[in-house]
Amino acid sequence: MKEWYRRLPKMDACLADTRVEAWIREFGYEQVKDAFARELGEIRKSIQATAEEAVIETGIAALFDAVEKRLKGKFLGLRPVINGTGTLLHTNLGRANFSEDLAKRAMDKASRYSNLEYRLDAGKRGSRYDHIEGLLCALTGAEAAMVVNNNAAAVMLMLAALCEDREVVVSRGELVEIGGSFRIPEVMRLSGAKLMEVGTTNRTRLSDYREATGSETGAYLKVHTSNYQILGFTESTVLDELVVLSRETGVMVLEDQGSGVVTDLSAYGLPREATVQASIRAGVDLVTFSGDKLLGGPQAGFLVGRRELVERCRVHQLNRALRVDKITLALAEETLRLYLHGDRVGEIPLYWMLGRTLEELREAANWISSKLTESLIQNLGLEIRETQGTVGGGSLPGVSFPSLALVVAKGNSAAQEAKLRQGEIPLIARIQQDEIWIDLRTVYPDQWGFVADRLRELEAME
Numbered sequence: 001m002k003e004w005y006r007r008l009p010k011m012d013a014c015l016a017d018t019r020v021e022a023w024i025r026e027f028g029y030e031q032v033k034d035a036f037a038r039e040l041g042e043i044r045k046s047i048q049a050t051a052e053e054a055v056i057e058t059g060i061a062a063l064f065d066a067v068e069k070r071l072k073g074k075f076l077g078l079r080p081v082i083n084g085t086g087t088l089l090h091t092n093l094g095r096a097n098f099s100e101d102l103a104k105r106a107m108d109k110a111s112r113y114s115n116l117e118y119r120l121d122a123g124k125r126g127s128r129y130d131h132i133e134g135l136l137c138a139l140t141g142a143e144a145a146m147v148v149n150n151n152a153a154a155v156m157l158m159l160a161a162l163c164e165d166r167e168v169v170v171s172r173g174e175l176v177e178i179g180g181s182f183r184i185p186e187v188m189r190l191s192g193a194k195l196m197e198v199g200t201t202n203r204t205r206l207s208d209y210r211e212a213t214g215s216e217t218g219a220y221l222k223v224h225t226s227n228y229q230i231l232g233f234t235e236s237t238v239l240d241e242l243v244v245l246s247r248e249t250g251v252m253v254l255e256d257q258g259s260g261v262v263t264d265l266s267a268y269g270l271p272r273e274a275t276v277q278a279s280i281r282a283g284v285d286l287v288t289f290s291g292d293k294l295l296g297g298p299q300a301g302f303l304v305g306r307r308e309l310v311e312r313c314r315v316h317q318l319n320r321a322l323r324v325d326k327i328t329l330a331l332a333e334e335t336l337r338l339y340l341h342g343d344r345v346g347e348i349p350l351y352w353m354l355g356r357t358l359e360e361l362r363e364a365a366n367w368i369s370s371k372l373t374e375s376l377i378q379n380l381g382l383e384i385r386e387t388q389g390t391v392g393g394g395s396l397p398g399v400s401f402p403s404l405a406l407v408v409a410k411g412n413s414a415a416q417e418a419k420l421r422q423g424e425i426p427l428i429a430r431i432q433q434d435e436i437w438i439d440l441r442t443v444y445p446d447q448w449g450f451v452a453d454r455l456r457e458l459e460a461m462e
């Protein structure tokens, strides 16, 4: 067996191989060497375990692939992907996108020193929230505003700062769970507020809130049922009524608005959603919402409303732990600025995508098809078909809109789907009834060529 071990390649020879150069550039010499040492060790182990000579040859043949897999598995890293799912705010794919121009403007401010917490007029310390407060107030009509890392944090901070040890009245129809980790009852418990459930899953009336009100009541909380719908025999209390009750009882009204919609969605053929500004106009005392859902900005959680309440959130100790970074602030500022100009909302990729017509998507489908050979199109059973896209990201449940997909109708769809997502620039597609559906609404024009590349790679599978 000693003789067998000697047939394994030497480390120096491995590291001198041409394939290895690129790995050393990417991961560094020591890491590559370590990966070879481990894989060679694995081969030695299996020689010992099996005492079979054939193990040497198969081990050597698979060595380089195994090293590459080990390195890439250890240093995964973020990679750009092509979203062919048709879900615009795909939580697994990073929710909202930014335009290149916007990202550049933001990074120009965030990558070097800035006046993040410095007042240039006074030459004194300032607040990082000042840079976007004016924008948020202009947009929503609120008196004051601030931002934390995400909406989960905003809700937590709001409850901790304003309702600690107090009862917070919530409808049983609004005890939501978002994304498997944000659950209203859990957030409430962590914040130190006490949950007071009222009504039933499908019906909660104003009288339920009224009857739950007592000397311990800290707030009425409305939570947007962002990712589900309760249909049929339902009744929920509208904000206006709750505000009227609040004026009577002196209990404040808080709202977790969730999606952060500040624009009229009906312009995009979607059902009209209640906006943040509508909540402020209705008289809600403090509203929280996400930055990377329908606002189309960075991951962030905004709090807008009465100055005194925003101030209490700002100075609360928990805020120090939820503080946003300058990159988030810069991206949020640039995104909010676009809303100052009605005609610039289309620069937000979410709204650009929503605004694309079926004709534009058909142009994409034709362009991609034109880059493929007739025989490949035949072999893949490639077709252009109408489909339905969704907004996703826990927004607008049950709402879909027409879209267009390239469909691979022939072949082993599971294997094809895996192949598409393992390409140089991975393409994430949908499997539907044993076919691959590539929705083109979420694919940028500069990615059309890569979609054609990925489809060409499916030929090799036949």
Ligand SMILES: *Cc1c(COP(=O)(O)O)cnc(C)c1O
Residues within 6 Å of the ligand: 150, 151, 152, 153, 155, 176, 178, 182, 223, 224, 225, 226, 227, 256, 257, 258, 259, 289, 290, 291, 292, 300, 301, 394
């Ligand atoms: C999405 C959502 C959250 C969580 O927001 P994140 O920004 O993802 O932390 C909380 N509440 C509601 C109602 C939501 O829709």
